[in-house]
Amino acid sequence: MREQRRKDAVWKFLTYSFILVMTLGMMVPLYWMIVAASLPQEEFIRFPPRLYPGTEFLNNLSVLHEETQFLISIWNSVFIAVVYTILSVLLCSMAGFAFAKYEFRFKEPIFYLILATLILPIQLLVIPLFLMMAQIGWTDTFRAIILPWLANPIGIFLMRQNMKSIPDALLESARMDGATEFQLFYRIALPAMRSSLAALAIILFLFQWDLFLYPLVILEDPGNYTIPVALSGLEESRRINFDQIMVASSLAIIPMAILFLFLQKQFVSGILAGSLKE
Amino acid sequence: MARITLTDLTKVYDPGGEAVVAADDISLEVTDGEFLVLVGPSGCGKSTTLRCIAGLEDITEGSLEFDDQNVTTYSASERDVAMVFQNYALYPHMTVRQNLGFGLKLSTDLPSAEISEKVDAVAEMLGISELLGDKPKALSGGQQQRVALGRAIVREPEVFLMDEPLSNLDAKLRSDMRTELQELQQDLGVTTVYVTHDQTEAMAMGDRIAVMNAGELQQVGPPEEVYRSPKNEFVADFIGSPSINLFDANVNDSTLTGPGGFVYELEDASPVESYDHVRVGIRPEDITVVEESPNRATVTVVEPMGNENFCYMTLGDVEMTARIAPTKRPVADEEVAFTFAEEALYLFDPVTGESLKTKTDDTTPDLTTEVSG
Numbered sequence: 001m002r003e004q005r006r007k008d009a010v011w012k013f014l015t016y017s018f019i020l021v022m023t024l025g026m027m028v029p030l031y032w033m034i035v036a037a038s039l040p041q042e043e044f045i046r047f048p049p050r051l052y053p054g055t056e057f058l059n060n061l062s063v064l065h066e067e068t069q070f071l072i073s074i075w076n077s078v079f080i081a082v083v084y085t086i087l088s089v090l091l092c093s094m095a096g097f098a099f100a101k102y103e104f105r106f107k108e109p110i111f112y113l114i115l116a117t118l119i120l121p122i123q124l125l126v127i128p129l130f131l132m133m134a135q136i137g138w139t140d141t142f143r144a145i146i147l148p149w150l151a152n153p154i155g156i157f158l159m160r161q162n163m164k165s166i167p168d169a170l171l172e173s174a175r176m177d178g179a180t181e182f183q184l185f186y187r188i189a190l191p192a193m194r195s196s197l198a199a200l201a202i203i204l205f206l207f208q209w210d211l212f213l214y215p216l217v218i219l220e221d222p223g224n225y226t227i228p229v230a231l232s233g234l235e236e237s238r239r240i241n242f243d244q245i246m247v248a249s250s251l252a253i254i255p256m257a258i259l260f261l262f263l264q265k266q267f268v269s270g271i272l273a274g275s276l277k278e
Numbered sequence: 279m280a281r282i283t284l285t286d287l288t289k290v291y292d293p294g295g296e297a298v299v300a301a302d303d304i305s306l307e308v309t310d311g312e313f314l315v316l317v318g319p320s321g322c323g324k325s326t327t328l329r330c331i332a333g334l335e336d337i338t339e340g341s342l343e344f345d346d347q348n349v350t351t352y353s354a355s356e357r358d359v360a361m362v363f364q365n366y367a368l369y370p371h372m373t374v375r376q377n378l379g380f381g382l383k384l385s386t387d388l389p390s391a392e393i394s395e396k397v398d399a400v401a402e403m404l405g406i407s408e409l410l411g412d413k414p415k416a417l418s419g420g421q422q423q424r425v426a427l428g429r430a431i432v433r434e435p436e437v438f439l440m441d442e443p444l445s446n447l448d449a450k451l452r453s454d455m456r457t458e459l460q461e462l463q464q465d466l467g468v469t470t471v472y473v474t475h476d477q478t479e480a481m482a483m484g485d486r487i488a489v490m491n492a493g494e495l496q497q498v499g500p501p502e503e504v505y506r507s508p509k510n511e512f513v514a515d516f517i518g519s520p521s522i523n524l525f526d527a528n529v530n531d532s533t534l535t536g537p538g539g540f541v542y543e544l545e546d547a548s549p550v551e552s553y554d555h556v557r558v559g560i561r562p563e564d565i566t567v568v569e570e571s572p573n574r575a576t577v578t579v580v581e582p583m584g585n586e587n588f589c590y591m592t593l594g595d596v597e598m599t600a601r602i603a604p605t606k607r608p609v610a611d612e613e614v615a616f617t618f619a620e621e622a623l624y625l626f627d628p629v630t631g632e633s634l635k636t637k638t639d640d641t642t643p644d645l646t647t648e649v650s651g
Contacts, residue, residue: 172334173367177433178355178385191371 030253037246044242057247064234064244070251072223073230076142078255080226081208084146088204089197091150096159097185101171111160118153122213130217140220149208155200162196163189198266205259227252280358280436280469282308282331286340289326300326302493303340311467313460315484317474319516323493324473325441331471332439333357344436355385360430361439365446366422368414374401374425375410381433400432403462420451427459431466438463438470444479456483477517481505489513511557511631514624520562520588525596526628527558534558537594541572542623549625549634556634559624562588565600567608571615577608589614 036044038057043050064070098104099111129148130139138144166189174188190197212228219225225233231248234241289301301323308314316324329335331342333354341350349357360381368377378397382388388396401407404424414422423443430438444452444459460483463470474480480487481501488498489512497509508514514522527536532547534540536558550556567589575591575598587607589600591614600616608614621639626632 167365167367169363169365169367170369172332172354173361173363173429174369174380175334176332176354176359176361177381177429183384188369192369194371 033246033249036242037250039243041241041243044246056243060243060247061251064247067241067244068230068233068248069222069225070227070230070248073225073227074251074255076224077209077226077228077252080142080145081205081255083142084149084208085201085205087146088150088152088155089201092152092155092200092204093159093163093190093193093197094185095151095156096161096163097189099156099160100163101166101168101189111156114151114153114156122211126214126217129214133218139218140224141218142224144218145211145215145226146208148214149211152204152207155204158200158203159193159196162193166192195266198263202259202263206256209256280344281310282306282437282469282471283343284327284331284340285343287327287330287337287342288339289323289330289335290338299493301330304490304495305340306488306495306498308469308471311469313463313470313472313483313485315472315474315480315487316490317477317480317484317487317516318490318496320475322490324475324490326493327490328361328439328441328471328473331437332359332361334361357437358435359437359439360433360435361441362426362430362443364442366414366426366443368422368425368429370414372413373410374406374412374414374417377414377425378410378428378432381429385433396432400428403431404428419447420455423447423455427462431462435468438468440470440472442474443472445474445476452479459483478519481517487517489516491516507636508624508633510633511559511626514559514626514633514636518561520599520601522559522561522624523565523596523598524557524559524626525593526555528555529553537596538575538592539573540593545620553628553634555628557626557628557631559626560598560618561622561624561637562599563601564618564622565598565602565616566618567600567602567606567614568617569615571617573617574613574615577610577612577614579610580607582607591616 035051035053037060039050039054040056040059043054061070095114099107125148133139133144133148170188170192171184174184179187210228211226212232215226216229216232219229222230222233227248231245231252234245234248284304284306287301287304287306288299291298291300304323304327306314316327318324326335330337333349333352333356337350341348343349344357369380372380375394375397378400379390379393382393382396383390386393397410398407401410404427406421406424406428409417409421409425414425417425423446426443440459444455447455456479472483474483484501486498486500487504489496489504491512497504497513499507504513505517508517511524515524525536525540527534527540527542529547529550532544532550534542534544534550534556536542542558544550573593575593577589577591578597579590581588581590582604585604587602587604589602589606589608591598591600619639622637624636625634627634
C-alpha cells in the first residue's frame with residue numbers, strides 16, 4: 001500500500017517535471033522574443049544576453065513602422081484573415097452539411113476527390129494560381145489571397161464528420177415544422193455545431209494568418225503586405241534587423257492570442273466532439 | 279381534422295440496385311378523429327408507412343389522401359401534419375418556449391404575441407409552464423416527451439403522427455403517459471396514427487389497430503376483434519400477452535391429435551373437413567388445469583403474478599403457457615391435466631396460416647358496445 005503510494009508520488013513528480021520542462025521550453029523563445037523586442041539593436045547581439053526587458057519597445061516600433069508600414073500590415077492580415085475565416089467557415093460548413101445529410105450522385109467520389117487535394121502542397125499551387133490571378137487581373141489584391149483557399153478540404157472534412165452527428169430526426173422534425181432546406185442549415189445545424197465552428201474558425205484563421213509564400217508572390221505594393229510578407233522584408237541582404245523582427249513578431253501574435261482566448265473553450269470541446277459515440 | 283386514405287401505398291427502397299419493399303400495397307382508411315395504432319415486429323414497415331404519411335419518404339406507388347385531397351406528392355410541411363418522434367427530436371439549442379413556437383413561427387404569419395399565447399396555453403395544458411425557459415438537456419425524459427407532444431399540439435394540425443413516442447420512458451411513466459395521451463387525443467379529436475411494436479400498448483390505446491408484418495397489412499380492426507378473430511396465425515401469435523399456444527395437429531375425421539399425446543374431439547368438424555393436418559391455437563387464459571383429462575403437460579416454471587399465475591409447460595416438444603388461478607401452484611416437473619372449451623379454440627391452415635376457426639364464445643355485451651362506439 002505504502003509502496004504503491006510512493007510509486008504514485010514518484011510518477012506524479014516525474015510527470016509534472018516533464019510538463020514543466022516542456023512548458024519552459026515553449027515559453028523561453030516567446031519570452032526572449034518580447035525581451036529582444038524591447039532592447040536596442042546593439043544590446044541584442046551582446047554576450048551574455050540580457051534576460052530582462054529593456055525600454056526601447058516603442059522606439060523600435062516606430063522605426064519598424066517607418067521602414068515597413070507594419071501597422072498597416074497588421075491591419076491587412078487581420079482583415080484578410082477575418083473575411084477569409086467567415087466566408088470559409090460558411091462554405092465549409094455548407095459543404096459538410098451537404099456531404100453529411102444529403103444523398104446525391106457521385107457524393108462519395110466527389111468527397112474523396114476533395115480530400116485528395118490535401119496531398120497537394122501549397123508550393124505546387126502557387127505558380128498556377130499566380131498565373132490564373134494574373135490572367136484575370138487580380139494580382140496585388142486581397143481577393144486573390146482570400147478566394148482560392150475558401151474551399152478548405154480539412155474544413156469540409158471536419159464539418160462533414162461533425163454534421164453527421166446531428167440526428168436525422170431533428171432535421172425531419174424541422175422539415176415538418178415547415179423549415180426550408182436552408183433554414184435547416186442555419187437554424188438547426190449551425191447552432192448545434194457551435195463548438196465545431198469555433199474550432200474550424202481557429203484552424204482557418206491560423207491557416208490564412210500564417211500563409212506566406214502565396215501572398216509573397218501575389219502582393220506587390222508594400223501597403224498591401226500581410227505580416228509574414230512584411231516580416232520577410234526585414235531580412236535585408238546587408239543585415240538582419242533582429243530588434244524589429246522581434247517587435248513585429250510580438251505584435252503578430254496578439255490577434256491570435258485574443259482569438260484563441262475567446263474560442264479556447266469551444267475549440268477544445270470541438271476537437272473532442274464526435275470522438276466518442278454517445 | 280382529416281380522414282386519411284391510403285390506397286395501394288407501396289414504398290420500395292432501392293439502395294445500390296437491391297430493391298427492398300418496405301411497405302407493400304397498403305390500403306387503409308383512418309376515419310376523422312380516430313386513434314389508429316400501427317403495430318408489428320421490427321422491420322415490418324410500420325414506421326415506413328407512417329413516414330410516407332408524414333411526407334418524410336416518397337411514396338413509390340399508390341396514393342395518399344387527406345379527406346378528398348390527394349397529398350401524395352406534397353412535401354411534409356404542406357401536409358399539415360405534426361409528428362412526435364421516438365427520440366423526441368427537440369432542438370437542443372432552443373429553450374422549451376422556442377421549441378414549441380418554432381413550427382408556428384416558420385409555417386404561419388402569426389405575430390409573435392399570438393404565438394407566445396398559444397405556446398403558453400399548450401404548456402399549461404401539458405403542465406410544463408415552469409419549464410418554458412429551460413433547454414431540453416435540463417429536462418427529464420418525461421418532460422422532454424411532453425415538450426415533444428406540445429410541439430405537435432401547438433400547431434393544431436389535421437393529423438398527429440407518433441412514432442413509438444413512449445418507448446424511451448420507464449414502465450411506470452409509460453403507462454401514465456399512455457393514459458394521458460389517450461385523454462389528450464380524445465379532447466383534441468385530432469386524427470392520430472400511432473406506431474408501436476408493443477402489442478399491449480396497441481391494444482390499450484387504439485380505437486382500431488392495424489397489424490403489419492413483412493411490409494404487408496395483416497388485419498385492421500378494433501383491438502378485441504383482432505384479438506378474438508385474427509385473420510391468420512401471425513396476428514393470433516403477435517397479439518396477446520403471453521402469446522397464444524400454437525402447435526401442429528393431425529386431423530382424423532373430427533379428432534385432433536398432436537404432440538405429447540394431445541387429443542381433442544371436435545364437436546363441429548366443419549372447419550377442418552378438407553384438412554389432414556392443421557395448426558392449433560389456444561390462448562393461455564383459455565387453458566384450465568383440471569384433475570382428470572386425456573391431455574397432460576409437464577410443468578417447467580410457474581410465475582406468480584399476484585392476481586394469477588403463469589404456468590409454463592411442455593406438451594411433447596411444444597412449449598405452452600397457461601394463465602391459472604393464483605390458488606393453483608403446481609411445482610416443476612409435475613404433470614398436470616388440462617382442458618379447454620371448443621369455443622376458445624383457434625385453427626389455422628398449416629400452409630397459408632389463414633384462420634379456419636377463431637373464438638366463438640360469447641363476449642360481454644358492454645364490451646361490444648365499446649367496440650362499435
